Amino acid sequence: MKFETKAIHVGEEPDFKEGASGDVVIPIHLSSTFARKRVEKPTQGYEYSRTGNPTRCALENRLAALEEATFGLAFASGMAAETTLALTLLKAGDHILAFDDLYGGTRRLFNRILQQSFKVEASYVDARDLEKVEESIRENTRLIWLESPTNPLMRLCDIEAISQIAKKFSILVVVDNTFMSPYFQKPLLLGAPIVVHSTTKYLNGHSDSVAGAIMLSDEMIYHRLKFNQNALGSILSPFDSFLVLRGIKTLAIRMREHERNAFRIADYLEGHPRVRKVYYPGLRSHSQHALAERQASGFGGMLSFEIDGGLEEAGRFLENLKIFALAESLGGVESLIEHPAKMTHASIPRETREQIGITDSLIRVSVGLENPDDLIGDLDHAFHTMT
Numbered sequence: 001m002k003f004e005t006k007a008i009h010v011g012e013e014p015d016f017k018e019g020a021s022g023d024v025v026i027p028i029h030l031s032s033t034f035a036r037k038r039v040e041k042p043t044q045g046y047e048y049s050r051t052g053n054p055t056r057c058a059l060e061n062r063l064a065a066l067e068e069a070t071f072g073l074a075f076a077s078g079m080a081a082e083t084t085l086a087l088t089l090l091k092a093g094d095h096i097l098a099f100d101d102l103y104g105g106t107r108r109l110f111n112r113i114l115q116q117s118f119k120v121e122a123s124y125v126d127a128r129d130l131e132k133v134e135e136s137i138r139e140n141t142r143l144i145w146l147e148s149p150t151n152p153l154m155r156l157c158d159i160e161a162i163s164q165i166a167k168k169f170s171i172l173v174v175v176d177n178t179f180m181s182p183y184f185q186k187p188l189l190l191g192a193p194i195v196v197h198s199t200t201k202y203l204n205g206h207s208d209s210v211a212g213a214i215m216l217s218d219e220m221i222y223h224r225l226k227f228n229q230n231a232l233g234s235i236l237s238p239f240d241s242f243l244v245l246r247g248i249k250t251l252a253i254r255m256r257e258h259e260r261n262a263f264r265i266a267d268y269l270e271g272h273p274r275v276r277k278v279y280y281p282g283l284r285s286h287s288q289h290a291l292a293e294r295q296a297s298g299f300g301g302m303l304s305f306e307i308d309g310g311l312e313e314a315g316r317f318l319e320n321l322k323i324f325a326l327a328e329s330l331g332g333v334e335s336l337i338e339h340p341a342k343m344t345h346a347s348i349p350r351e352t353r354e355q356i357g358i359t360d361s362l363i364r365v366s367v368g369l370e371n372p373d374d375l376i377g378d379l380d381h382a383f384h385t386m387t
């Protein structure tokens with residue numbers, strides 16, 4: 001089955017069993033508990049909704065299929081997925097090595113919770129450089145955590161090469177595949193054993209649900225994660241499971257359009273005199289364009305750029321946009337724009353931010369599905385207000 005077909009059908013196959021109604025769309029099973037006829041036989045395997053719920057199960061099967069994984073798990077948020085993963089795979093004294101350009105909330109989880117309260121060490125490396133990655137591995141390194149492209153600087157790492165390095169040292173690799181979505185990039189096929197998502201973004205795609213996911217094929221780790229998901233209670237609700245199932249049906253078509261619009265915006269920005277630099281892996285000017293072409297089947301809908309000016313000019317530009325919403329998050333049908341240093345990445349100390357390259361003139365864009373002429377008109381108007 002091809003990607004588009006899986007995205008519509010897996011998990012929602014009509015039920016023709018005696019007494020079933022053959023729904024084309026799975027019902028939202030709101031029941032918190034499930035009655036059984038015999039003490040030792042839960043009905044269809046369901047007993048209590050935290051442990052298992054038919055609507056969530058449908059979503060989990062679809063999520064697995066999209067990433068070419070055997071197992072999928074759906075969580076209350078991307079961070080709930082990350083926390084459950086970290087608490088399952090790490091213990092006090094272990095070390096986690098992460099790409100230094102990372103979603104701010106992931107860094108906060110590592111530094112402020114895992115390091116401070118659970119005595120798990122975390123260190124960061126520029127994962128564009130394979131030698132540096134290998135050199136940064138410690139005796140107690142258990143996990144390598146990657147985003148590609150990164151948030152917000154759109155840097156890439158070679159997932160296949162890093163997975164091979166990790167294998168030599170028996171270290172697990174986790175790839176946060178939120179930015180690309182499984183439509184454009186499949187880390188499991190590149191050798192990474194675990195994928196996480198904030199499905200809040202492209203997978204749901206409509207900015208109306210907060211959710212997360214883990215996809216993997218290792219049965220032993222899956223059972224540990226499933227046990228901990230139930231024990232910690234980090235599950236996704238039936239209604240949100242339904243929303244994500246619905247959103248995924250149009251993932252392929254949305255991703256193609258996000259990318260088409262992103263190319264138009266990137267080209268426009270690259271030619272604008274008030275823009276110093278555009279970071280979009282689809283541009284030939286992107287230093288890792290060749291890796292982007294090799295590793296993924298597309299370049300996605302996210303880009304960032306350096307505006308010609310500092311905090312004040314960036315602020316004036318952002319506050320004068322009318323169609324782009326000045327908001328955190330990404331991956332929805334509506335175009336969103338934000339200032340990483342003051343918004344998504346404000347929890348990172350200024351010094352660290354500057355070391356990585358998140359300056360006060362950096363602006364991140366999630367290109368939506370509006371008509372690109374309207375989007376360019378909106379940007380044009382905001383640039384004019386800067387002068």
Ligand SMILES: Cc1ncc(COP(=O)(O)O)c(C=O)c1O
Nearest residue numbers: 077078079103151178198200211
């Ligand atoms: C790349 C990435 N990973 C993880 C997360 C966390 O996901 P959530 O907000 O669904 O908890 C985000 C949120 O912005 C993100 O951008």
